[in-house]
Amino acid sequence: MTLSMGVSGGISEETAGTGEVIFPEGFVWGTATASYQIEGAANEDGRGPSIWDTFSRTPGKVFAGHTGDVACDHYHRYRDDVAMMADLGVQAYRFSMAWPRIQPDGSGPVNPRGLDFYDRLVDELHGHGITPLVTLYHWDLPQALEDRGGWTSRETAERFAEYAAVAYGRLGDRIATWTTLNEPWCSSFLGYGAGVHAPGRTDPGAAFAAVHHLLLGHGLAVAELRAAGAAQVGITLNLAPISGDDPEAVAHIDGLQNRIFLDPVLRGEYPADVVERARRFTDWSFVRDGDLDIIGAPIDVLGVNYYSPTAVRLRAGQPANPVHPGSEGIAFVQGDEEKTAMGWSVKPSGLTELLTRVSRDYPGTPLIITENGAAFDDVLADGRVADERRIAFLDGHFRAAHAAIAAGADLRGYFVWSLMDNFEWAEGYAKRFGLVHVDYASQRRTPKDSALWYREVIRRNGLQA
Numbered sequence: 012m013t014l015s016m017g018v019s020g021g022i023s024e025e026t027a028g029t030g031e032v033i034f035p036e037g038f039v040w041g042t043a044t045a046s047y048q049i050e051g052a053a054n055e056d057g058r059g060p061s062i063w064d065t066f067s068r069t070p071g072k073v074f075a076g077h078t079g080d081v082a083c084d085h086y087h088r089y090r091d092d093v094a095m096m097a098d099l100g101v102q103a104y105r106f107s108m109a110w111p112r113i114q115p116d117g118s119g120p121v122n123p124r125g126l127d128f129y130d131r132l133v134d135e136l137h138g139h140g141i142t143p144l145v146t147l148y149h150w151d152l153p154q155a156l157e158d159r160g161g162w163t164s165r166e167t168a169e170r171f172a173e174y175a176a177v178a179y180g181r182l183g184d185r186i187a188t189w190t191t192l193n194e195p196w197c198s199s200f201l202g203y204g205a206g207v208h209a210p211g212r213t214d215p216g217a218a219f220a221a222v223h224h225l226l227l228g229h230g231l232a233v234a235e236l237r238a239a240g241a242a243q244v245g246i247t248l249n250l251a252p253i254s255g256d257d258p259e260a261v262a263h264i265d266g267l268q269n270r271i272f273l274d275p276v277l278r279g280e281y282p283a284d285v286v287e288r289a290r291r292f293t294d295w296s297f298v299r300d301g302d303l304d305i306i307g308a309p310i311d312v313l314g315v316n317y318y319s320p321t322a323v324r325l326r327a328g329q330p331a332n333p334v335h336p337g338s339e340g341i342a343f344v345q346g347d348e349e350k351t352a353m354g355w356s357v358k359p360s361g362l363t364e365l366l367t368r369v370s371r372d373y374p375g376t377p378l379i380i381t382e383n384g385a386a387f388d389d390v391l392a393d394g395r396v397a398d399e400r401r402i403a404f405l406d407g408h409f410r411a412a413h414a415a416i417a418a419g420a421d422l423r424g425y426f427v428w429s430l431m432d433n434f435e436w437a438e439g440y441a442k443r444f445g446l447v448h449v450d451y452a453s454q455r456r457t458p459k460d461s462a463l464w465y466r467e468v469i470r471r472n473g474l475q476a
């Protein structure tokens with residue numbers, strides 16, 4: 012089953028708020044994870060070091076010095092995890108492949124034992140009737156490539172395309188939907204601009220070079236995947252609706268958060284206003300003739316990760332937010348909505364706004380929500396996690412997605428982040444996003460109430476009144 016097949020049938024009358032909503036027939040319900048966040052086995056079967064192995068070992072970078080060395084031990088427990096997904100009725104599973112497991116140095120020799128793991132995983136998924144959706148890059152860049160410049164170097168984009176071809180060569184017969192990158196905004200602006208993610212660099216000019224080479228890697232990989240016969244190719248972007256009273260401030264942040272990725276991928280051009288604003292930090296000389304044609308090659312599906320909206324306002328003297336280069340005088344403000352354990356506003360309507368905006372401004376590409384979910388301070392008591400807030404969060408966001416479909420968005424599926432609690436990057440294991448609770452000491456998995464609730468949503472293909 013491909014994930015961007017047309018969904019058939021109309022949708023029920025939109026009954027906002029609390030009524031029953033039924034999604035189109037063929038709508039795909041899934042869960043999502045990422046290699047470094049769940050696999051563990053960091054030094055097993057030939058896996059090479061990634062930038063997150065290095066970063067998490069750098070004092071002060073990750074909460075309590077947590078690392079992904081063991082994580083959820085999914086590398087060894089994948090059969091039980093897949094069986095658990097099947098029990099929850101999950102129809103599709105979004106996971107990422109660890110580039111350093113497949114090419115330990117990021118180029119050259121392929122590690123067959125790394126490919127063997129994904130072979131086993133994909134066969135297990137198919138054995139349970141679960142459709143795989145793969146992300147080729149979810150932030151675990153081989154350290155050897157970072158040592159040669161990482162995403163600031165054009166070479167990394169070229170190596171990424173080679174890695175994509177290797178992965179497809181082994182698994183292309185069993186994976187229909189291939190997404191190249193997860194959230195290049197995080198890889199570039201958090202990793203090279205603000206330094207709060209691996210590799211921990213704080214150079215805005217490097218961040219813009221990373222933006223370009225990540226996107227170039229995407230385009231070169233799409234070409235490789237197409238040549239190899241991939242059925243569906245795409246990319247996942249973390250996007251947010253930007254609100255505020257000052258149009259210039261909104262445009263600035265919308266440009267850096269959304270349009271710097273959407274425009275090249277879906278229009279084959281960088282937004283002119285972003286290019287001009289960024290000239291303080293870069294001369295864009297890393298962009299070569301033909302690059303934008305490569306980056307803008309057609310894709311079959313756009314993955315959208317949505318968590319929370321962004322609100323900005325002018326504030327005299329406000330220093331730049333290092334995550335958003337050139338944002339002096341722009342304050343990021345929080346509304347009085349409920350907050351998650353990450354401190355993010357809970358605003359389901361932001362998802363409707365985002366999906367309808369993308370559909371309006373970038374028509375013609377089917378959408379999949381590749382991540383949406385929330386961290387809350389879950390408590391396991393007597394073998395149960397009564398995570399009502401997560402149920403309410405998901406209920407609201409599912410309804411918001413349904414409203415977007417009713418407004419014309421071509422939304423094909425929804426992957427809840429995350430299948431299970433996992434390594435939450437700089438937050439380590441302190442933040443729990445999972446539908447399934449993980450006791451890291453015992454590795455015991457306990458489906459939370461939200462998982463059992465989600466099973467019913469999937470069974471109904473919608474929500475009860």
Ligand SMILES: N#[N+]C[C@@H]1[C@@H](O)[C@H](O)[C@@H](O)[C@@H]2O[C@H]12
Nearest residue numbers: 045193194316382428435444
């Ligand atoms: N933070 N947070 C949760 C979640 C993260 O765990 C994923 O790896 C990212 O793709 C995206 O940031 C979202």
